Amino acid sequence: MKDLQSPIETDTGTSARLQRLETMLLIRAYEEQLVTLQQQGAAGGTCTSVGQEACATGVVAALDQRDRILTNHRSGGHLLARGADPGRMMAEVLGRIDGYCAGRSGSLHISDRELGVVLTSTIVGGELSMAPGVALAQKMGQGQPGGIVAVFFGDGAASEGIFHEALNLAVHWRLPLLFVCENNQWQAFVHRLETMADDAIASWARGHGLPVQSVDGNDVDAVYAAARDAVQAIRADGQPRFLELQTYRRRGHYEPDDQFYVDATELETWAQRDPIQGQIDRLRQQGLLDEAGLTAMQQRVRERIDAALTFAQDSPWPTTETLTDFVYA
Amino acid sequence: MTQMTAEQAMHLALREEMQRDPRVLLLGEGVATKNNDLVRDFGSERVRNTPLAEAIIAGTAAGAAASGLRPVIDLLFAPFLTYAMDALVNSAGKLRFMSGGQFEFPLVALAMTGSGWNVGAQHNHNLEAMFVHAPGLRVVMPSEPADFRGLLKAAIRDPNPVLFFADMALLYQTGEVAEGTDDGDHLVPLGKAAVRRPGTDVTLVSYAKTVAVCLEAAEQLARQRIAAEVIDLRSLKPLDEQAVLKSVRKTGRLIVVHEASGLCGIAAEIAALAATRAFDALRAPVVRLTGPDAPAASSAVLEQAAVPRAEAVVRAAVDLLRGGRQTPVSAVEEGLLAL
Structure with a gap:
């Protein structure tokens, strides 16, 4: 079931801005729930994007159905912004069969062909290595007409050699x-x-001769517009094209990294x-959001996460006879 | 039938498959430069030169394969595959599984390897077993021109990523290849070994250039009234276990021969297969004749010394038949002894 409460959208009106706020709240609540699960011992370690929600929300809102996304281990936001069902995501995190990847991915590697999150x-950098191939297929007619490909990565991946190989090929071909670089300032533990x-990844990108824009990655309106x-x-x-979004990884590299x-x-x-x-402050100042509206939004998000958790916990484990399923076509 | 080299047979396979399926494209360092005819007939969009950057070539192939194309990438020399390892092993090999079967990676990676050109260890390294160890990948390594064609065609049509190793020493050797029509008859299915010579006394299992070594040994053994059966694996993954077991059950003796080093190699796997599934049929210990755990030398003499020789195969077979040696030495030792 696709989640219809996070439609892929392209406008800048009030409802769209409120929707993007709700998407960010959903991402935050989802990832905080994963942190709780990890702390309870109910789920393995995960990588959150707490503090980076505007990047995922703003960029994904600018895409439409025919576009495809490649992402990395901080992918929860990209998936939820695309309309992924948090219940199926959480089932994947818990290793259950109703997860998007039948429990074979865990929290870090979720993809869904139907959503175009491939x-x-x-x-680190693996998504950059494959992105030109997906875009080449698009260019050669293996995709929906007019579609484009977006690849999300961080400043860590930009330090891999494959970053330059991918940019060079994409420009030349x-x-x-x-290219969406979420520069969250931290490369694992460094x-x-x-x-x-x-000082920035953007200057590296410019050297490859493609248009580059640097944006405040914590301002969802600015990210969306860019x-x-x-x-x-x-x-x-x-x-x-290349976007560098200046943002910050608010939690550790993974759970339970305590960021000492x-x-x-x-x-x-x-x-x-x-x-x-x-974003809450901006919308309030502009008279587009009041306390009741915010509370209602937060309530909806809470209910969705609670329902997602129930769905995930109720989903069966894969049977061990299926251990080697999906390896070969 | 017509005579052609293994290289020409590969070219024919590429041409036929590009003709048959518009999704097939060729990427790599110099593929457009070297294949003007393919550029002319199929267009520069489908025959693309790339930067000298194996990681992005392989990554691009993985991304394209998962998105509906069927790329063939030429990575030139096998040691360069280490730069492409992430895309081949972590992406193409694993993401079908990790996505719960949502994506497939029908790509073929071509790489040359093996002694014969004196190119040294960073251009010559038989690292096929590394890829056999990677889940999700297929690995083939043919020994004769007809198989270069048939296996390449089958690899291109396979829905899984296939590593296609071309033994350099074989590329310009000629052999008979069926001409003309592009039908299923010329496909060599993955996972199917070939019995190159039937025999009843000892089984010689090999692939790539050492198939000829085994055939030469079999010829010499025949003069001593020892009938050796020679099996050409052709595919290393999937492995044609039944072909090996059937032969071992018949002969009761097994010698495995390859140029790649022995530790955790193909020969070890074949030996384990015989020991676990045909132990009752074995009449003697299994012998492995392999290259050494050493980088390939450039010097012609040293390069050739790393390749098991027919004399060593003969000696091992005679020992097995006469019960003269109860604990056969490792292959390398055999190879060196035969010098």
């Missing part, structure tokens, strides 16, 4: 590919300032720039 890789001389422009441009000329190595001031600074609270 080929999730958790080998004129592939309809949107701050990016420790690993790169440059992504919409980039998507329109790709549809118009079939050539790749992160400066408390840095954490607090970015907490003050929380993408969800920021």
Whole structure:
């Protein structure tokens, strides 16, 4: 069952902005639920995107049904923004048969062909290696007409050599590919300032000769606007574009990484720039959201997550006879 | 039938499959440069030169394969596959499983390997067993031109990712290849071994260039009234277990020969197969004759010394038949002894 409460949308009106806020709330609540499950010992470790919800929400909102997405281990937001059912996602996290990948993916590698979220890789840079091929297939007629491909990765993946190989090929072969770098400042356990001389990934991308835009990744409206422009441009000329979204990974690399190595001031600074609270404040100031509206939204999200958890926990485990299913076609 | 080289047979297979299926495309370092006729007939969109960047070639193939195309990638020399390992092993090999069967990866990766060109260890490394160990992948390594054609055609049509290893020493050897029509008769199914010479006294299992070594040994053994059966595996994964077991049950003696190093190699797997599934039929210990655990040398003499020789196969077979050696030495030792 596709989740109809998060339609793929393309407008900038009030309802769309409220919808995007609700999507961000859903992503946050979903991932917090995964954290709780991990702490209870009910689920394995996971990688959250807490603090990065505006990136997923804004970019995915700028795509439409015919487009395809490749993502990575912080993929919960991309999937939920695309309209994935949190119940099936959570079932996957718990290793149950109703999960999107029949329990073979776990939290980190969820993909769903119908949603167009394809080929999730958790080998850092793996998504970048496959994205040109998906875009080549699109260009050669193996996709829905007019579709483009978006690939999400972080500043960590940008430090892999494959980043440059993928950009070079996409530019040279004129592939309809949107590179989305969520620069969340942390590369596993190392701050990016420790690993790169440059201040931003955008300057690396510019060297490959494609249009590059840097955006505040914690402002969902700004992300949406930039992504919409980039998507329109790709549809118009079939050539790749690059977005760098400046954001921040608010939790550890994985659960239960307690981030003892992160400066408390840095954490607090970015907490003050929380993408969800920021959007709530903006919508309130613009008179588009009141307390009752926000409460109702939060209530809906809570109910969906509760229902998702129930669905996931009720879903059966795979039978062990199916251990080697799906290996070979 | 017509005579052609293994390289020509591969080219014919590519041409036939590109003709048959518009989703087949060829990517790699110099594929357009070297195959003008394919560019002319199928267009530059389907025959693409790439940067010298194996990781993105293989990654692109994985992405394209999962999205409806059927790419064949030429990665040139097998050691370069290590750069392509992530895309082949982690993506193409695993994502069908990890996605619960949502995506398939019908791609073929071509790579040359083996002694014969004195190119040294970073261009010559028989690392086929590494890929046999990777779930989700198929691995083939033919020994004669007709199989280069038939296996490549079958690999292109297979819904799984296939590693196609071309033994350099065989590329310019000629053999008979059926000409003309593109029908199923010229397909060599994956997972099907071939009995190259029937025999009743000892089974010689091999693949690629050492099939000829075994055939030569069988010829010499025949002069000593020892009838060796020679089996060409052709596919290393899936392995034609029945062909091996059937032969071992008949002869009771098994010698496995390959150029790749022995530790955790194909020969070890074949030996284990015989020991676990045909132990009752074995009349002597299994012998492995393989290359050493050492990088391939460039010097012609040393390069050839790493390849099991017919004399070593003969000696091992004679020992087995006469019960002269109860604990056969490792292959390398045999190979060196035969020098």
